[in-house]
Amino acid sequence: MLNYFNPNNILKIINKLQKFVFTLFIIVLIIGLLEALVLSPEDYKQSDSVRIMYVHVPSAWISLGIFSVISILSFGILIFKNKNFSLITKSLAPSGFVFNIIALVTGSIWGKPTWGTWWAWDARITSMLLLSLFYLMFIITWRITENNDKAIKISSYIAILGLINVPIIKFSVDWWNTLHQPSSVNILSDTTVHSSMLIPLGIMTAAFVLFSLLIFLMKYNTELIKIKNKGLDRL
Helix, strand or coil, rough: CCCCHHHHHHHHHHHHHHHHHHHHHHHHHHHHHHHHHHCCCCCCCCCCHHHHHHHHHHHHHHHHHHHHHHHHHHHHHHEEEEEHHHHHHHHHHHHHHHHHHHHHCCCHHHHHHHHCCCCCCCCHHHHHHHHHHHHHHHHHHHHHHHCCCHHHHHHHHHHHHHHHHHHHHEEEEHHCCCCCCCCCCCCCCCCCHHHHHHHHHHHHHHHHHHHHHHHHHHHHHHHHCCCCCCCCCCE
C-alpha cells in the first residue's frame, strides 16, 4: 500500500487541496503582515529593523524542517525502496531551498544595522550556508542524472549526509561563541520573546508553512502528471 498509488486519484485530491491552501495562505498572510508591520511594537534596541525577524525566523525554521523531512524520508527510500518517498522529497526540495536563501538574505539585511556588517563567518550563518549547498546538490542531482534510480540513490545519500548539519545549525549558538543571538523561542524552556512579537511571529510562520505546502503541492502535481503522461498507473 505504501509502494503503490493511483496518480489519477491523487491528482484530483491535490487540485482541490491547492485551491483551499492558496485561499487559506492569503488570509493568514494578510493577518500576519498586519500584525508584523502595523500592530507589533518596534524593538527598544533594534527599532523597526526587528521586523525582519517575521520573515527571517520562519524562513530558517521551515528550511530546516523541510530538509529534516527529506532526510528522514531518504532513509525510507534506501531501506524500503519506496519510490513515492522519492517523489515527495523531490517535490519538497525547491520550497526548502527557496526559504533557505530567504533566510540567508534577510539575515544579511538584518545583520547590517545590528552587527555593522552584511556578512560574518558566524557558526550559525556558515552552517545555514552549508545547508543551502546540500539543497543545491540535491536539486542538481535530479537535474543532471538521467537514470531515475541512480538519481534517487544519490539524492538520498546527499540528504542523509546533510542531516548531520541540522543539529549543528540548531546548537551552533550554544556550542560556540557566535555573533548570532541564542534561541529566543523554545519549546522545552522559557521563551524570551514577548507575546506582542511572538503572536505575529507565529502567524507569519503559519503563512510560510502554507506557502511551502502550496509549492510542494504544485511540484508534486507536476511530477504526477509526468508519470501519468508516461502511461504509468502506479509508482
